[in-house]
Amino acid sequence: MSFTEYLKQKLINLQISSNDHKVYTDDAEALIDHVVQELKKKDSTFNDLFDSFNLCGSYLDQVKLDLPDQFDLHMKLKFPFKVTPIAKDSGYVSLCAEYKYISKKEDLQRAALQYWLHSVLKKVFPSDMILRVGGKEYTLSYRPGTFLCAHKIKAVSNKRNLSIDLFSTYEFTGSQWPFTDPPVPQNVRNAYPWLAIDMFDIYEDGTSFIVSAPLWENALIKDNHKLKDVLRLMKGLRDANRTQLPELSSYMMKTVLLHRAATVDWGRDLGELLVEMWSHLVEHLDNGKLEFFLTKNGNLLRRMQPSNRKICLDTAKVLLKSLREAKLANDKFDNMFA
Template identity: 30%
Template sequence: MNSNRDSCFTFGEGIEYVLSALSFPDNTKATFNADAQIIENTVVNAMASYDPLFRTAFKGLSLGGSYLDGIRIGLPDEFDMHVKTELNCSLTPVSARPGFIFLRADGKDHHCIKHVDGEGFFVDRLAVQSWFRDNITAVMPKLQNIRCSDGRAYSMEYTAHGYGVAHTMLATEHRNHRRQISFDFVPVFVFEPNQWPRDQRKYPKGNREWFAVPRKYFDKPEAQDPRSFILCAPFWERLVLHKKQNLKDSLRLMKALRNANEMSGLVSYHLKSIYLNAADEKLVTWNQAPGRILIRMMVNLLHAVRLNNLPFYLAPDHNNLDKLSEKQRQEYVRILNKIVNKLIRRRDANYLTGEDLYQLFGVEVK
């Protein structure tokens, strides 16, 4: 295998080789998608059977993340699912700070709604997450033999309990333990475009709904508020990426670079934000080759990490890097600077070696 690292491509050929290696056949995707849908429905049905209150509140699942945007790399084995939730009352979004809102309720008809002296009733983020946590924990024994097509059956493990944002569950196939599918279930409250808080800087794109997602403040632990929800508008963001295939391919390359160079602190939404902001400001011509777009976007990412400031697309006054430690930031600046310099040199010399593809993107030449 190592001898193939001596292989040499033009810069464009090398990029195309990586993109091909990051893709999987449609039939592989189809089996994962089919199993995932059965598993998702089984989880939700179990929760609805256990808790009549959840059965009333549940209003459907909505796919989010890389799958929705068409920028998934590797196996289609991770699914971000927004669990649409309604309480037995009317909710009004109230701006809290850039990117965040509170949800004011018109009455206390649910245990997830709490009274705040002098301010009224609000949805309590911690109570919502505790409610989901209790339900998922209670139904786990019923999720140990989920039968799917072609004789596959899965058992579920509850791995992250909603103390951050998501309730993560890992499905493992009984006969082939290497076949696993991960699900992030996130409770969300759904709003129409005309309900967008007018004092937030961004405004709705198109006639698509948006979500309030439970999330604490990371940059100011002393200022925590159990009412905090972050803005989320996956369908608006999808419109920004729509019909820009070279942009999407470039973003897939950036995700591969992130993975190969062990920068897990830069989550996928951080990388996506680099592209959303650039597209919104019309800074890049998206019909360029993916490799050339990648270099431009890597420079933007390096700049953002160096300054420790990556504006949230939906609320530019909020910094998406609020969870990044100073140690991580300094290490990532070093790594990103090295990658950017190497990509520029290879582009100018118009070649990429097999060793380059492995070191930069984690892709072996076969």
């Protein structure tokens, strides 16, 4: 078996069956729909502000590897007043609220927004909730995430357990992009919105929201099957060596590929592409810098503890050596992937 044939077989092994995916996502959507309806009943302000939920991350890009039991959802809110995004450090914006009737402008405070959302969710979850979905009885519990930036709902049944993280987001049009033009075609920016996400970062203050445009990024890679296969394989390597690759997120690996999506010949051999992209990951870990894809200059690796980055670098180098040797040997591939 050649190295490329081995990788193709691993891709088959890493795939989640469409039936498993549907069963889990159907249950998660039904549970969240119920919670949303209860939130609307319990709090009139939430009823006015809530717009929609959207799946994000690996589900959106269809590169999810693990059992589909953990979901990240963007909870989109809309305010009844004008909100203008203002660029801060690369990758972050403040949201300036303009209150028409009192002629006042001020930056929205993340802590105040999260305290309000927490109080609304506590109205629905004074204690655990029992729900029956898809013939299964789930016990739902709620707790705020770290620093109140995410709201976590756990759903436990005798057949499966689900974990759902809710992140509050605020949507803007492409014409409201406050930075220099991103490496995304104008037609994509016109067609899809971008988001300001309330997500904690220890390096930012209480008025900073993280910029994200999952639909822009998805449009760039959705038809690039080789890129997505390479990303799946990189995630498989990470998952097989998770304890030795602490804090290495799927989005970090995706960003490595996004930076090269328009310049790499993706028609090349799958094994060559995997080795090349993993070597770029090693370079970023070694340099300690991985720029944000949309805004440049910022550094995703800043979110890693320095000691963990060193561990990741050492492990990634060992794996790169193994990949190169396997590609040359074309016969020894055991224990490389989960």
